[in-house]
Amino acid sequence: MKGPDAARSAPVFAALGDPTRLRLLARLSSGGPRSIARLTSGTRVTRQAVTKHLHVLAGAGLVRDLRRGRERIWELEPSRLGDARRWLDAVSAQWDEALERLRAAVER
Amino acid sequence: MNNATDRIEKSIVLRAPLARVWRAVTDAKEFGSWFGVEFNGPFSPGVPRQGKITSPPEYAGFTFEVAVDRIEPMRLFSFRWHPYAVERGRDYSKEPTTLVVFELEEVPEGTRLKVVESGFDRIPPERRATAFRMNDQGWGAQMKAIEKYLGAKR
Numbered sequence: 001m002k003g004p005d006a007a008r009s010a011p012v013f014a015a016l017g018d019p020t021r022l023r024l025l026a027r028l029s030s031g032g033p034r035s036i037a038r039l040t041s042g043t044r045v046t047r048q049a050v051t052k053h054l055h056v057l058a059g060a061g062l063v064r065d066l067r068r069g070r071e072r073i074w075e076l077e078p079s080r081l082g083d084a085r086r087w088l089d090a091v092s093a094q095w096d097e098a099l100e101r102l103r104a105a106v107e108r
Numbered sequence: 109m110n111n112a113t114d115r116i117e118k119s120i121v122l123r124a125p126l127a128r129v130w131r132a133v134t135d136a137k138e139f140g141s142w143f144g145v146e147f148n149g150p151f152s153p154g155v156p157r158q159g160k161i162t163s164p165p166e167y168a169g170f171t172f173e174v175a176v177d178r179i180e181p182m183r184l185f186s187f188r189w190h191p192y193a194v195e196r197g198r199d200y201s202k203e204p205t206t207l208v209v210f211e212l213e214e215v216p217e218g219t220r221l222k223v224v225e226s227g228f229d230r231i232p233p234e235r236r237a238t239a240f241r242m243n244d245q246g247w248g249a250q251m252k253a254i255e256k257y258l259g260a261k262r
Contacts, residue, residue, distance in 0.1 A: 055118045058225055088228060091192055095223060101142040102221075106124035106132050 015060035020045055021053045025076070028063060033075035115226035126158050126182055131209050134219070151176045151187070172200070177207065181198040185210045191231065204230040 015021060027039060040050050047085055057063040064077050127179055132138045134241040136147040136157065138247050144163030151157065161170045178253040206227040214219045 029155050088113060088116060091225070091228075092118075094192075095116060095118050095225070098143050099118060099221075099223065102132060102145075103120065103122055105138070105142045106122050 015056050015062055018053070018056075020049070021057055024050065024053055024057065025062065028074060028076050033066070033073045035071050035073055039074065114229040115224060116228075118223040119220065121215060121217050121220050126212055126214045126219045128223060130182050130185075130199040133212070134179060145172075147174075151185075152178065153177065153179055172201060175205070191225065191228065203232065206231070215259055 006046060023043075024039060031038075036047055036050055036054070039054075040047050043050075045053075052058075052067070054063060058065065061077055063074055065072050065074050067073070132142065134151055136149065136151050139151075140146050140159070140162070145159040145161050147161075149155075150238045151174075156173050156175045159174060161167045161172070161173050172190060174187045175190060179185055186207060186209040188207050190200040190203055191206045204223050204227065208223065208225045211222040211224075213222075216239045
């Protein structure tokens with residue numbers, strides 16, 4: 001990883017370099033979008049601290065918030081284009097393999 | 109529609125006569141032998157066919173449906189299906205399909221085969237995320253690693 005890639009990734013690594021933030025990501029990942037109240041319940045971390053950590057994660061593009069009525073809900077940033085592209089790459093690789101088998105069948 | 113994410117295009121030149129390639133692509137049995145699937149009957153426009161995956165082994169036994177769209181002898185063959193439909197227990201029938209088009213053309217070296225699969229932009233994003241997770245990459249696997257790491261530290 002060099003140049004722009006590394007520069008783009010640095011805030012991500014910094015954001016991940018904290019156990020509370022990792023735990024927040026894990027909870028959002030396994031439990032889906034949640035409010036701060038639900039993210040705080042069952043932990044000893046204060047609401048203010050969770051809010052602060054969520055903003056660090058948002059700054060790194062890892063989570064985002066959406067308003068639902070009067071509540072603010074946090075969720076993992078889906079980075080749709082990235083996922084879509086990688087998914088398509090997987091489908092594309094399957095085609096490559098299948099077409100090579102077709103080649104082997106017809107060129108015999 | 110976004111061209112970068114909506115379609116896959118492949119083009120290969122096969123050292124085989126046009127008629128041979130046409131048969132390999134449109135005969136359900138022959139198609140099955142190189143694609144790794146067993147169909148429950150021949151391809152015919154407008155007739156849905158069930159296919160059972162035979163290879164790769166990790167997906168063997170999964171079934172999917174293809175709806176043959178057009179058969180224009182020696183030139184074009186197309187069908188619709190649910191791409192990457194390999195999640196156990198998921199009902200794909202209500203989801204949008206992609207269109208797969210095979211186009212054949214005689215060239216001096218043999219036959220040029222073009223394959224275009226399009227319509228990916230309409231596939232629900234969470235399904236892409238799942239397929240992506242099944243590749244053992246991406247968020248799902250990352251999060252499992254993190255959870256494990258946190259569990260070990262507790």
